[in-house]
Amino acid sequence: MVIGAEVKRVPEKPKNLELLKKRALAAMEDIAPNETRGKGFAKIIVGDDHALWGNIFADSQIAALVAVNLQGHPENKRREDENLCLLLWSHGWKFYQYVGKVSPYSNDFKETDWMINQRESPRENYVLSSLDDGGENHLSWLCDPKTHTLIPTGWPKDALPSISGNTITFIQRNKKNLVYSIYQLTDQPGKRIVSFHDEILDFDSIKTAISIWDSHLKKMVVWHILSKSHRPGSDVELCSLCKNEEGIDNENFRQDAVIEFTWRKGPDYARAKEYVLWQLSGASSHAINGRWDEEKENGMRIPISAKVTGLPEAVELFTWPKVEKKAE
Amino acid sequence: MCQILRCFAFCVVAFGICSAVFAGDEDLSAKQIEKIEMKSLSLLRDVMPASSPMGFLHKQSRPLKIMKTPEGTVWWGNLFTKEEIVALVNLAPAHEEEPGEHLPRYLSFFAWQKGKWVFRQFLGNVYNLGLNYRNDVPSSFLQGSRRIGRNTGDHLSWYYDVKTGRLIRTHFENWGPFRLAGNYLCLTRGFEAHLHDATIWIYEYKDGRKGEFLARFHSRDDGSSDVVFRDHKSHKMVGWYFNGSYKNGNYENGNPISVNVREIKDIDNLVGAKIRVGDDYDDEESRQIMRGEMVVEGVDYAESIPSAEFFEILTGLNPGLLDTEWQNELSAPPPLKRSNISVTGNPEIVKRFQWPKENHKTP
Numbered sequence: 068m069v070i071g072a073e074v075k076r077v078p079e080k081p082k083n084l085e086l087l088k089k090r091a092l093a094a095m096e097d098i099a100p101n102e103t104r105g106k107g108f109a110k111i112i113v114g115d116d117h118a119l120w121g122n123i124f125a126d127s128q129i130a131a132l133v134a135v136n137l138q139g140h141p142e143n144k145r146r147e148d149e150n151l152c153l154l155l156w157s158h159g160w161k162f163y164q165y166v167g168k169v170s171p172y173s174n175d176f177k178e179t180d181w182m183i184n185q186r187e188s189p190r191e192n193y194v195l196s197s198l199d200d201g202g203e204n205h206l207s208w209l210c211d212p213k214t215h216t217l218i219p220t221g222w223p224k225d226a227l228p229s230i231s232g233n234t235i236t237f238i239q240r241n242k243k244n245l246v247y248s249i250y251q252l253t254d255q256p257g258k259r260i261v262s263f264h265d266e267i268l269d270f271d272s273i274k275t276a277i278s279i280w281d282s283h284l285k286k287m288v289v290w291h292i293l294s295k296s297h298r299p300g301s302d303v304e305l306c307s308l309c310k311n312e313e314g315i316d317n318e319n320f321r322q323d324a325v326i327e328f329t330w331r332k333g334p335d336y337a338r339a340k341e342y343v344l345w346q347l348s349g350a351s352s353h354a355i356n357g358r359w360d361e362e363k364e365n366g367m368r369i370p371i372s373a374k375v376t377g378l379p380e381a382v383e384l385f386t387w388p389k390v391e392k393k394a395e
Numbered sequence: 396m397c398q399i400l401r402c403f404a405f406c407v408v409a410f411g412i413c414s415a416v417f418a419g420d421e422d423l424s425a426k427q428i429e430k431i432e433m434k435s436l437s438l439l440r441d442v443m444p445a446s447s448p449m450g451f452l453h454k455q456s457r458p459l460k461i462m463k464t465p466e467g468t469v470w471w472g473n474l475f476t477k478e479e480i481v482a483l484v485n486l487a488p489a490h491e492e493e494p495g496e497h498l499p500r501y502l503s504f505f506a507w508q509k510g511k512w513v514f515r516q517f518l519g520n521v522y523n524l525g526l527n528y529r530n531d532v533p534s535s536f537l538q539g540s541r542r543i544g545r546n547t548g549d550h551l552s553w554y555y556d557v558k559t560g561r562l563i564r565t566h567f568e569n570w571g572p573f574r575l576a577g578n579y580l581c582l583t584r585g586f587e588a589h590l591h592d593a594t595i596w597i598y599e600y601k602d603g604r605k606g607e608f609l610a611r612f613h614s615r616d617d618g619s620s621d622v623v624f625r626d627h628k629s630h631k632m633v634g635w636y637f638n639g640s641y642k643n644g645n646y647e648n649g650n651p652i653s654v655n656v657r658e659i660k661d662i663d664n665l666v667g668a669k670i671r672v673g674d675d676y677d678d679e680e681s682r683q684i685m686r687g688e689m690v691v692e693g694v695d696y697a698e699s700i701p702s703a704e705f706f707e708i709l710t711g712l713n714p715g716l717l718d719t720e721w722q723n724e725l726s727a728p729p730p731l732k733r734s735n736i737s738v739t740g741n742p743e744i745v746k747r748f749q750w751p752k753e754n755h756k757t758p
Contacts, residue, residue: 097460097471099443108442112461
C-alpha cells in the first residue's frame with residue numbers, strides 16, 4: 068500500500084447545490100450558538116437531514132456539518148448517499164463548502180456511517196465516511212483550521228484509518244483477512260512501523276503474522292504467534308513463536324520459541340498478540356486495535372510474567388519483567 | 396402594584412414547582428427540581444427558534460427537531476399545537492452508567508415565549524420518548540419509560556391539554572406501553588422478564604378515557620396462545636387456550652391442537668396485574684367448561700398456527716389490533732379467508748370453528 072499517493076479528489080459541483088444550501092441552512096436555522104461546545108459535538112436531526120455542530124476545527128470557530136438527504140428514507144430501497152455541506156457560524160449560519168457524498172444514516176439515525184474523529188496531540192479533527200458500496204470505499208477529510216474547510220486526506224480509499232498519538236493505522240481487507248498496518252504520522256503517514264493479520268485456524272485457534280523491519284538483518288521479517296493452550300478465563304496462556312524472513316511460507320508452523328504468560332484478571336481476547344506487537348514495535352494498544360485517541364479502551368494488557376524458552380532473540384525480546392543487563 | 400405583580404409571579408412559580416413535584420414521582424425537593432430546570436435551560440441556550448422558519452422545505456410548517464448532546468437531548472418545534480413552540484429536555488445521567496446501572500434522566504417541558512424559553516413542567520425520570528398524534532381529542536400523546544432494574548421499570552404517558560398547555564398523565568398503562576387504534580386502547584408488556592411472550596390487553600377507548608376491558612391475547616414463545624374475552628352469549632369472562640404440537644414455535648402440520656376453554660372467575664388476574672405466565676392453563680381459580688381438539692389443515696410447516704384468526708373468530712374484534720402501530724382509524728378487516736380447521740370435542744367448540752359459515756358476522 069502506498070500512502071499519500073491517492074489523488075485528493077475535489078467533489079464535482081452538484082446540480083442541485085442551491086437546494087442543498089437551503090436544506091442545510093434550514094436544518095441549522097434554530098441553532099444560535101452562545102459559546103464553544105468544547106470537545107463534544109451536538110447532533111441535530113431535522114426530518115431526513117442531520118448535522119453535527121460544534122468546534123469542528125478544534126479552534127474557536129463554530130461550524131456545522133449537515134448531511135442533506137434528498138431521497139428521504141424509502142422502505143425496502145437502497146438509500147442514496149447523502150450530501151455533506153459545511154456551514155460556518157458568524158452572526159448567523161453561512162454556507163461555506165460542499166464537501167461531497169457520505170453514507171446515509173440508518174433510518175432511526177442510530178447508526179452513524181460518517182463521523183468526526185479526534186486526534187489528541189496535535190489536536191486535529193477528521194471526518195470519516197464509508198460510501199454505501201459494501202464499506203470498502205473509505206473517505207476521509209482533515210478539518211483544516213487554517214482554511215476552515217474540509218480537505219480530503221488522500222489516504223487510501225480501501226483502508227479504514229485511525230490515529231493514535233504519532234501513529235496511523237490502516238485496516239485493509241485483502242482476500243482472506245483484515246490487514247492492520249501501522250505507520251508513523253507527522254503531517255502525512257510516513258514510515259511503516261509494522262503490519263499484521265490474523266488467520267483463524269480452527270474454532271479457537273488464531274495465528275497472527277507480524278511483518279516488521281529487522282535492523283540487524285536489514286530485512287523484513289515475519290513473526291508468527293500461535294496460541295497453544297488457552298482456556299477462557301484462565302490466567303495462564305502458552306504461545307508458540309516462529310521467525311522467518313518475509314516471503315517464506317510457514318504453513319507448517321515451526322516452533323522457534325515458547326512464551327508462558329501469567330495474566331492478571333481481565334479481558335483475555337488477543338492479549339498475547341498485543342503484548343508481542345508492543346514488544347516488537349512499541350505500538351500502543353489503540354494503534355494495534357485501530358482505535359482513535361478519544362476512544363476508551365482498557366489500555367495495554369501487560370502480563371504479570373512472560374517466561375520465554377527457545378530462540379535467544381525471542382527470550383531477550385519477550386521476557387517479562389525485563390531483566391536489566393548488568394554493566395560489564 | 397409592583398408588589399402585587401411580584402406576589403403573582405411568586406404564586407405562578409410556586410404553583411409550577413408544586414405541580415412539578417406531584418407530576419414527577421421521585422422524592423425530589425423543589426430545590427432539586429430547580430437545579431434540573433437550570434441544567435435543562437442551559438441545554439436550551441443554543442436553541443433559538445427562528446422567527447420565520449424555512450419550513451417550506453419540509454412537510455410541516457415547523458417540523459420536530461432533535462438535538463442530541465453529551466449533556467442530554469432536546470426535542471422542539473410545534474410539538475402539540477401550531478400556535479406554540481415548545482421543547483422537551485431530557486437530561487443525560489449524572490455520570491456514565493456502569494453495566495446494570497440505571498441512573499435517572501429527568502424530563503422537563505418548556506415553552507418559547509417572547510424570545511426565551513420558559514419552564515412549564517417537570518415530568519420526572521423518563522426517557523425513550525415517543526410522540527404520537529391522533530385526529531380526535533386529545534390529539535397529542537407523549538410516551539416514555541424508565542428502567543430501574545434488569546426486569547423492572549415502568550412506562551409513563553401524558554396527553555397534551557390544549558386549554559392549560561400542560562401535559563397530563565393518562566394513567567392508561569399499568570406497567571407497559573400502550574397504543575391507540577381506532578376506538579381501542581391496546582396495552583402491551585413492560586420490562587418484566589418474559590421477553591418472548593407477547594400479550595395485548597384491549598380496552599374500549601373514547602375521548603381520552605379508558606373504557607371496559609374487552610379481550611386479552613397472549614402468545615407464548617413455544618407457539619401456544621390464548622384469547623380471553625367476555626362471551627357474548629353467557630356474558631361471562633372466558634379463556635380459550637390453544638396448545639398444540641410445536642417445533643421452534645411453529646405448528647407441525649397435522650398434529651392436533653388441544654383447546655381448553657375455562658371460565659375466568661377472577662378477572663383482576665388478567666387485567667392490570669402482571670400476567671402469571673404459564674399458570675393460566677391450570678389456574679385453580681378458573682373452571683374448565685369445555686375441551687376439544689382441532690387440526691388446522693393446509694398450514695405449512697414453516698407457518699405458525701393462525702392465532703390472529705382465532706382471536707378474530709372468538710372476539711369479533713379486528714385482528715389489526717394485534718399490530719404494533721398507532722392507528723387513527725381501524726380499517727375494516729380484509730375479507731375472511733378461513734383456514735381449514737377440523738374440530739372434535741365439545742359441540743360449542745366445533746361450532747365456533749366450523750367453516751364455511753353462512754353470513755359470518757362478528758359476534
